[in-house]
Structure formats: structure tokens, C-alpha cells
Amino acid sequence: MSATTPDQPEPENPANRETVRITVREQETVRLPSQRSGPGRGAHPGRPVRRARRAPLPVAVAVATLWAALISYLPVAVVLGMAQFAEDAGSPPGAARLGLAGWLLGHGVPLDTPTGPIGLAPLALAALAAWRVSRAGVHVSRAIGARHRGTPVQALSVAGAVGLAYGVIGLLAAVILNTGNVSASPLRAGLTLAAFGAAAALVGALRTTGALRLVARRMPGVLRDGLRTGVVAAFLVFGAGAGAAGLAVALGGGDASEMLGAYRTGVTGQAGITLVCVAYAPNAAVWSAAYLLGPGFAVGTDTVVRTTEVSIGALPAVPLLAGLPEGPLGGAGAALLAVPVVAGMAAGWLLARRMLRADRSARWRAVLGAALLSGPVAGLVLGAGALVSGGSLGGGRMAEIGPVAWQVVVMSAVVVAVGAVIGAAGTRAFTGP
Incomplete structure (x- = not known):
């Protein structure tokens, strides 16, 4: 393959400006357009550059x-x-x-x-x-x-x-x-x-x-790390609540099926009711997180669902409520209260690892300060979730459903702060210089 050029330059033709001519054996075979990669390259003098409107x-x-x-x-x-x-x-x-x-x-x-x-x-x-x-x-x-x-x-x-x-x-x-x-x-x-x-x-x-x-x-580094760690810890607690709620509904699957079949609305209606329950599944995850934290939640006026106390009356036939506990947990079930602490420890571990990667000599004051700050941040996030997850379902005894937001804020702030400090301090002590 060889490229040929004329002995004398031809007059510049606008039609040929944007092409490269390649010949094989003195015969033109292909015509390739020249590419423009931006307003500075490939643009021709005197031609205005088009900009996105x-x-x-x-x-x-x-x-x-x-x-x-x-x-x-x-x-x-x-x-x-x-x-x-x-x-x-x-x-x-x-x-x-x-x-x-x-x-x-x-x-x-x-x-x-x-x-x-x-x-x-x-x-x-x-x-x-x-x-x-x-x-x-x-x-x-x-x-x-x-x-x-x-x-x-x-x-x-x-x-x-x-x-x-x-x-x-x-x-x-x-x-x-x-x-x-x-x-x-x-x-x-x-x-x-x-x-x-x-x-x-x-x-x-x-x-x-x-x-x-x-x-x-x-933003100051301690504040930035504390905000990030608190949000991570809050979502870990929400995830633990979602897992516990899903397990409870699965264990009560027989009761849920009976409630669903009692509607007698056909396949279409039962599918619609199931999707409505799915829409309220995040609410159940927040309620379960409040249950793990200790304050619990209500499913009606003058009712409470906690690990140490369950007091509920007649409930509407909603399949999602089939996972409610029938009574207080025993000694083994009380171990569930350690789940939020473990979530805080995991968030503290991630905090210390991130700070040590950025600076191998991260100061103890910065690590522990961010860990302590993560507690109130997680409390505010979890409290906001508790606030928006509750409400009423008509008048009467179902006028009060969900956890009490301020109780969730206080408990989650303390639990997450303790867990984050333990996780961050242990990581800093064993992996730091």
C-alpha cells in the first residue's frame, strides 16, 4: 500500500477538506472522513464552533x-x-x-x-x-x-x-x-x-x-468522617431490621397465606394486595430496627411490641402483620439486642480502616472523635426513619402505628456510639503504627 500525492499542490477545495485519500496501486479505493475530537482539534479556520444549547x-x-x-x-x-x-x-x-x-x-x-x-x-x-x-x-x-x-x-x-x-x-x-x-x-x-x-x-x-x-x-475532617460513619451505621441497622422482619414474615408464612386467601378477590386482587404489602415493607424494616434497638413500636393505641413486652389486640387481616411476635423473647432472643451494637462496631471498623489508609499515623483523638460523633448522626437518621414510617390507618384503635421517634433517636445514638468507639479503637490499636 502506498499513498501518492501530486507534484504540485492542488487548489484547496472545501469538499475535500474533511477527507483523507488513500490509494492502492494508483487506484482510489476508500475515502475516510477525518474525525473531529473537539472544538479545538479538527475545526477549520473561519468556521464557527457549534456549542450545545x-x-x-x-x-x-x-x-x-x-x-x-x-x-x-x-x-x-x-x-x-x-x-x-x-x-x-x-x-x-x-x-x-x-x-x-x-x-x-x-x-x-x-x-x-x-x-x-x-x-x-x-x-x-x-x-x-x-x-x-x-x-x-x-x-x-x-x-x-x-x-x-x-x-x-x-x-x-x-x-x-x-x-x-x-x-x-x-x-x-x-x-x-x-x-x-x-x-x-x-x-x-x-x-x-x-x-x-x-x-x-x-x-x-x-x-x-x-x-x-x-x-x-x-468541612473539618472529623465532622466529615463522623457524618459518613453515622449514615453507614444507620443503614446497617436498617438492614438488620429488614432481615429480621423478612425472617419473621417467612416464619409466619402460613398465617399470611390464610389472610391473603380470605380476601377472595381472585388472582388479580391478591396480586394487588401483595404489592401493597411490598410497598409497606420498608415501614416494617424500620419498625423491626426499632424493635432491635429496644423502644419497639405500636400497632394501635395503647399497644406495644418490644423484646421484653408484647401487648396487642385484634389486628386487621394484613399479611404483612403475620410476622408480629406472639410474646416477649426469652434469654436467647435477647441476644438480638446486640445486633445494633455489632452494626456500630462494623461502622467503626470501616472508619478506622479508611482513616489509616489515608494516614498511617492517624491520631487517636481524630479516630475516637469521629466514632463518637457517628452516634448522634445515626440517631438522627434512624429517628427520621421512625418518624416517617408511622401514622394512622383510620380512626379508632388503629390511629397510632409505628415507633416513637425520640426514643429511637436516644437509644440508637447511645448504642451506635458505643459500638463505633469499640470497633474504631480496636482497629486503630491492632492495625495502627
């Missing part, structure tokens, strides 16, 4: 927020519609309105029903909605050109705009819902969804703009 903030916010609301609403409408149509008591408008009720409830908006107020939010739906709104914050940040080069002010502006739009959607959803038997306060729905949307969008905007990394760098 930025979308106006209102347009980007409207499109991203509407899409996030739609994606989180459709599964609710489908699941509740399945349960409604199984009883031959539904219509498409009724299913859509029922879906709005469930969607608002998932965001923490209480509903007024003929049987009483309902305020027990399904946390699985809340997590889905938070994820989609967080992605809306990501998309809006990209659309306005703030990706990896934004500031905290830009992240806050994106979060505020998305929160405002989400609040308007919540207000309109409550107005539409109030045309039926179930209703919600439009003002409360608007304010609740505005706060929900702003908080979720802020998470996505901070990560996309790079502002989160900037804030973390400016």
Missing part, C-alpha cells in the same frame, strides 16, 4: 418534574386499580383518582376517608418518588450547563425550582382528588410536596454540579 430553567424544570411525577404515579394507579377491579367496583376514572390518593399518601400527605384519616405512608413509594425527583434535579442541572462546574447556589436554585413545580403538581392532584369520597388538603399537599421535591432534587443537584464535593472538602 442550554435549555431555559423553567422549561427544563417543567419537563423533568412532570416526568418524575408521572413515573412515580403510574405504578400506584396500576396496583390500586388491580385491587379495585378485582372486586368489580372500579372504573378507569375511579382507578385514576384512587391512584392519586395513594400517590399523595406516599409523599406523606394524610387522607380523609369515610373510615377516618389515613396517614401511614408507604415508604417504598416514597423512595421511588424521591429517586425520580432526584433524577429530575440531575437532568435540570445538566440542562442549564452546571454539570461538574456548578456552585452550591446553582444547586439550591435547581432544588428550589423543582420543589416549586412539584408542589404545584401536588396541589393540583389534591384538587382533582377532592371530587370523590377521599380528599386531602390542597394547601398541605402543595407544601408537603414542595418540601419533598426540593429536598430530593437537592441531592441530585449537589452531586451533579460537584457542589457536594466542594462542601465536603471545606
Whole structure:
């Protein structure tokens, strides 16, 4: 193969600027376009460089927020519609309105029903909605050109705009819902969804703009490590609660099957009821975590479920409640109380290993200070989970369900701090210089 060039340069032809001519045996065989790798390379003098157009903030916010609301609403409408149509008591408008009720409830908006107020939010739906709104914050940040080069002010502006739009959607959803038997306060729905949307969008905007990394760098090292360790410990406790709850429901699987079969709604209706229980599975995980920590939880007014005491009355036929303990745990069962301590020790171990990798001579004061700080941080996270996991299921004795938030905060702060200090100190002593 050989490339030939003419003896005299030909006049420059715009049509040939972007090609490379390759010949084999003096015959042209292939024509390859030259590649442009960026505005600086491959660009020709005198030709303007095209830049990506930025979308106006209102347009980007409207499109991203509407899409996030739609994606989180459709599964609710489908699941509740399945349960409604199984009883031959539904219509498409009724299913859509029922879906709005469930969607608002998932965001923490209480509903007024003929049987009483309902305020027990399904946390699985809340997590889905938070994820989609967080992605809306990501998309809006990209659309306005703030990706990896934004500031905290830009992240806050994106979060505020998305929160405002989400609040308007919540207000309109409550107005539409109030045309039926179930209703919600439009003002409360608007304010609740505005706060929900702003908080979720802020998470996505901070990560996309790079502002989160900037804030973390400016934060004192002990505070940064303590925050990270506390969040890790809190999620380890939540994970332990989820495992305990799943095991309890599995052991009570026979009772759960009998409750499900008693509805006699056919396969479609039973599938809908099962999916509703799945939506409340994170609530059960939080309640189980409170059970492991010691404060326990309530399943009705004047009831309590703890490792040392179980006092419950008649319960609704909900398969998820089949895993409730029948009585206090014995001596062997009391060992479950050590699970949160072990979670704190694991978080402390990870903290010390991370600090020793960054600095082999990490000071004891820094290690123990971060470990102690992780306790209150974990307490706040677990207390927030306890707060949003409770609520009411109508009037009467089911008006109080879930753990007491302040009790969870206090117990988890102490337990996690003790465990984290033990884990961090042991790791620092045996692996440090």
C-alpha cells in the first residue's frame, strides 16, 4: 500500500477538506472522513464552533418534574386499580383518582376517608418518588450547563425550582382528588410536596454540579468522617431490621397465606394486595430496627411490641402483620439486642480502616472523635426513619402505628456510639503504627 500525492499542490477545495485519500496501486479505493475530537482539534479556520444549547430553567424544570411525577404515579394507579377491579367496583376514572390518593399518601400527605384519616405512608413509594425527583434535579442541572462546574447556589436554585413545580403538581392532584369520597388538603399537599421535591432534587443537584464535593472538602475532617460513619451505621441497622422482619414474615408464612386467601378477590386482587404489602415493607424494616434497638413500636393505641413486652389486640387481616411476635423473647432472643451494637462496631471498623489508609499515623483523638460523633448522626437518621414510617390507618384503635421517634433517636445514638468507639479503637490499636 502506498499513498501518492501530486507534484504540485492542488487548489484547496472545501469538499475535500474533511477527507483523507488513500490509494492502492494508483487506484482510489476508500475515502475516510477525518474525525473531529473537539472544538479545538479538527475545526477549520473561519468556521464557527457549534456549542450545545442550554435549555431555559423553567422549561427544563417543567419537563423533568412532570416526568418524575408521572413515573412515580403510574405504578400506584396500576396496583390500586388491580385491587379495585378485582372486586368489580372500579372504573378507569375511579382507578385514576384512587391512584392519586395513594400517590399523595406516599409523599406523606394524610387522607380523609369515610373510615377516618389515613396517614401511614408507604415508604417504598416514597423512595421511588424521591429517586425520580432526584433524577429530575440531575437532568435540570445538566440542562442549564452546571454539570461538574456548578456552585452550591446553582444547586439550591435547581432544588428550589423543582420543589416549586412539584408542589404545584401536588396541589393540583389534591384538587382533582377532592371530587370523590377521599380528599386531602390542597394547601398541605402543595407544601408537603414542595418540601419533598426540593429536598430530593437537592441531592441530585449537589452531586451533579460537584457542589457536594466542594462542601465536603471545606468541612473539618472529623465532622466529615463522623457524618459518613453515622449514615453507614444507620443503614446497617436498617438492614438488620429488614432481615429480621423478612425472617419473621417467612416464619409466619402460613398465617399470611390464610389472610391473603380470605380476601377472595381472585388472582388479580391478591396480586394487588401483595404489592401493597411490598410497598409497606420498608415501614416494617424500620419498625423491626426499632424493635432491635429496644423502644419497639405500636400497632394501635395503647399497644406495644418490644423484646421484653408484647401487648396487642385484634389486628386487621394484613399479611404483612403475620410476622408480629406472639410474646416477649426469652434469654436467647435477647441476644438480638446486640445486633445494633455489632452494626456500630462494623461502622467503626470501616472508619478506622479508611482513616489509616489515608494516614498511617492517624491520631487517636481524630479516630475516637469521629466514632463518637457517628452516634448522634445515626440517631438522627434512624429517628427520621421512625418518624416517617408511622401514622394512622383510620380512626379508632388503629390511629397510632409505628415507633416513637425520640426514643429511637436516644437509644440508637447511645448504642451506635458505643459500638463505633469499640470497633474504631480496636482497629486503630491492632492495625495502627
